[in-house]
Amino acid sequence: MKTPLTAPPVLELENVSVLYSIRQGLFGARKPLTAVNEVSLSLARGEVLGVVGESGCGKSTLARILLGLEAPTTGRVTVDGEPIGAQNRRLLARRIQPIFQDPYSSLNPRKSIRDIVSLPLRVHRIGDSASQEKAVRDILDVVGLPSRVLNSYPNQMSGGQRQRVAIARALIMRPEIVICDEPTSALDVSVQSQILNLLADLRREFGLTYLFISHNLAVVEHLATRVAVMYLGRIVEEAPVDELFEQPRHPYTKALLASVLTPDPSLGIPETDLGAAYPNPIDPPSGCHFHPRCAQVMERCSRVAPRPLIADGRRIECHLYDTGGAAPGLPGSSLPKSNPAKSNPAKSNPAENASPHGAAAT
Numbered sequence: 001m002k003t004p005l006t007a008p009p010v011l012e013l014e015n016v017s018v019l020y021s022i023r024q025g026l027f028g029a030r031k032p033l034t035a036v037n038e039v040s041l042s043l044a045r046g047e048v049l050g051v052v053g054e055s056g057c058g059k060s061t062l063a064r065i066l067l068g069l070e071a072p073t074t075g076r077v078t079v080d081g082e083p084i085g086a087q088n089r090r091l092l093a094r095r096i097q098p099i100f101q102d103p104y105s106s107l108n109p110r111k112s113i114r115d116i117v118s119l120p121l122r123v124h125r126i127g128d129s130a131s132q133e134k135a136v137r138d139i140l141d142v143v144g145l146p147s148r149v150l151n152s153y154p155n156q157m158s159g160g161q162r163q164r165v166a167i168a169r170a171l172i173m174r175p176e177i178v179i180c181d182e183p184t185s186a187l188d189v190s191v192q193s194q195i196l197n198l199l200a201d202l203r204r205e206f207g208l209t210y211l212f213i214s215h216n217l218a219v220v221e222h223l224a225t226r227v228a229v230m231y232l233g234r235i236v237e238e239a240p241v242d243e244l245f246e247q248p249r250h251p252y253t254k255a256l257l258a259s260v261l262t263p264d265p266s267l268g269i270p271e272t273d274l275g276a277a278y279p280n281p282i283d284p285p286s287g288c289h290f291h292p293r294c295a296q297v298m299e300r301c302s303r304v305a306p307r308p309l310i311a312d313g314r315r316i317e318c319h320l321y322d323t324g325g326a327a328p329g330l331p332g333s334s335l336p337k338s339n340p341a342k343s344n345p346a347k348s349n350p351a352e353n354a355s356p357h358g359a360a361a362t
Contacts, residue, residue: 051230052220098179113149113153
């Protein structure tokens, strides 16, 4: 399903920021590092929101906030309209569960698969031992694992099998929302497609809502209904998945799509003009944080931070589309149409042309 849903948000962030105090050197003074910078996002029930961006842009910090593992410095996070900090931690864990990137390090190597998958039921005291055993067998069957692995240990299983165990553990309590933090990046190419198809099937079967963090744009295009592009702690573009891949507007989004590797070796390594250096998040550039790497930089980009422009179901922060007219989101503030032929010169469909490891953000 590639169209955005119109259901009310089940999970919402409003101007969320996360600041850390970082010491540079043993005797250096502490400086603030803004990992997440005034991010506003909403997740409707049943949709898949893909979050993409380079390493260090704040994606995993965002995931920890949504899981309730970390409190935002400023801003508000709500689940069904209620602040996440005011909710019972155990009840919240029943509704929101994570699937982590590395299935080996996220599983206790000293515990059997039976113990790992049944742990949430035992912690939350759901059912007796007989019903817990049945639930474990049932969920293993759902994720495609035979019951003979119940007494096995993580080191006796392949990477794909371990990730299926992690998915089973996440779904054993039937959560509503699953936070997927790059769940396929540590897997072989052939196994990646199996896990992606499994996640898509589980979404349809259980009515799950996903927040899907990934470096691989082809994966995001395959699974997501909506995509948010993150750069240095801010959401710089957000749009329905088809629109973003066919008509990217922010220069950073265009560079990410242009950087996807293709199976044709004659095309060589894509040139994105982003340079090799990522800005220092402790001392970010003034104005638009992306301006030192932007191929379409203007004079005011280094002085003034772009305001959010919201129209036609899309959101973007870029001076290229700000005519200085009506306020964002009001009539008359529609974003200018971009030329799809010029938006992504490298390709029109990254998922078709990209290799399975064709991650745009590295």
